[in-house]
Amino acid sequence: MIKRYLVLTGLVIGALLNAGCATMGESATALLEVPSVEASANRVAVGTGVLRVNHHMLNNMPISADANWPKLVTDEITDADYKAIRKALENDPWYATRHYSDPYQLQVLGGYMAPGISPLTYEVYQKILVLYGPDAENWPNVLKYSPKLDQFLEFVDAEDKTPIQIEAAQANMYPNLFAAITSLMPVNYQKDLSVSHDEMQTAFDETAYLKKDKAYLEKRLEDNKATIKPNYSGPLSPLSSAEIEQINEQISVLDVQIKQAEQQADQKQEIHFQLLDSALDAVKSDINLSKDNVMLAHNIKQVLDDIKSSAMQAGVLYTLSVASLIGRNSFQNFDKELMSLAASTALVPVKKRDLMGARIERLTENVIYLLPSIGMGSYYIVKQYSLAGKYAKVVDVVIEADASQKKMQAAK
Known part of the structure; x- marks a missing residue:
């Protein structure tokens, strides 16, 4: 992160x-x-x-x-x-x-x-x-x-x-x-490049969605601060200490999942980039x-x-x-x-x-x-x-x- x-x-x-x-x-x-x-x-x-x-x-x-x-x-x-x-x-x-x-x-x-x-x-x-x-x-x-x-x-x-x-x-x-x-690129590289590109994009999306889930939880904790203000009249009820603890636990789990997803996405990107480099070497020899x-x-x-x-x-x-x-x-x-x-x-x-x-x-x-x-x-x-x-x-x-x-x- x-x-x-x-x-x-x-x-x-x-x-x-x-x-x-x-x-x-x-x-x-x-x-x-x-x-x-x-x-x-x-x-x-x-x-x-x-x-x-x-x-x-x-x-x-x-x-x-x-x-x-x-x-x-x-x-x-x-x-x-x-x-x-x-x-x-x-x-x-x-x-x-x-x-x-x-x-x-x-x-x-x-x-x-x-x-x-x-x-x-x-x-x-x-x-x-x-x-x-x-x-x-x-x-x-x-x-x-x-x-x-x-x-x-x-x-x-x-x-x-x-x-x-x-x-x-x-x-x-x-x-x-x-x-x-x-x-x-050379024709024999094109299918592998397409597959690796799609796998990389999917991994990016999965990582981003986990970040979205974490942000929602962080927003709920941030909103909770407003509920304890003396003049607060909004639609939310204050969170109990148990609810706050539960949200923090969910955030901790998401942190682990996000780290794993980021590593997976980075690996997929590296595979795609390595394929591009290999294809590029072939292009250079017969451009x-x-x-x-x-x-x-x-x-x-x-x-x-x-x-x-x-x-x-x-x-x-x-x-x-x-x-x-x-x-x-x-x-x-x-x-x-x-x-x-x-x-x-x-x-x-x-x-x-x-x-x-x-x-x-x-x-x-x-x-x-x-x-x-x-x-x-x-x-x-x-x-x-x-x-x-x-x-x-x-x-x-x-x-x-x-x-x-x-x-x-x-x-x-």
Whole structure:
């Protein structure tokens, strides 16, 4: 566990050292904004949205040598994109009502500025715009947590949304990024790579689900602290000492199971990586530098580099959220936060009060899944970063060999 969080911390530090404007802006904003559970929940939702977009690009997006979506998802956000994203958020419960509640929450909860749209929110929505098309009605909901944590890497409403249809003009089309990567490998390695990949992914999921179960129990213990406050009027009853002991015992059992699951997942990953290395040695001895292969490798590399960068950004979002929830006592002031939202409802125009009600309802639902999402998401961040880095080494062989060949030809 400690090793895992050290890796995540390293990714976060790396993200900050190599930060773009969005990441630095996110960090500065978090230090100054109202310390609220809602701000942290929104930030975690965006971080999870980043992981879901990464997962979608890795597993669901068809790719070819001449597909243009890899370039589009890595392009700078245009003014038209910003406008489209703000337009799409106009009816979001938080975005539509925050200006009415901000002054009161600043007064009640403290802080120096009201939470705004996370700079990284624009980045994840820009990718969604590319991957799901310009119709905002077809965009997945980033700020809504999913009660189906066994489908953590899928958007809560993904079944109702249709990704853009990808067609190759001339080159071969592959159903997903991994299939495209294995196509660059010798045929006799491809089946074993596919099997080891699936076994590795299953092991990752099993580990993440155990972390989810532990987080739920930890959340129950954290909630119990609120029940002993003098003015507590929430729905929970205080836990008895026997119940607290039982939960702690369950957590201890889960700690053992998580350690075993992590070891199993790491073993499956190592097997997969060893197969990749063996296949790569074979590729190096008989490399295919056809125009399509080289173009495909460049397309794959663009996506993988973006996934690595995005995973680090998600790590920043999770870390900033934890810092606010614990370091700035957001959790302890959650009752006061809910009361501030209820009191702010009177300031909201009548036509938007339904949205204010939806905002409070979403927040009370999201907070249930907040810690489990951080636990699962932190694990997947490290794995996505690791996989993207390893797969990038595969395509680098093709890209570097092509560059070397062109250099030699130019020198003749």
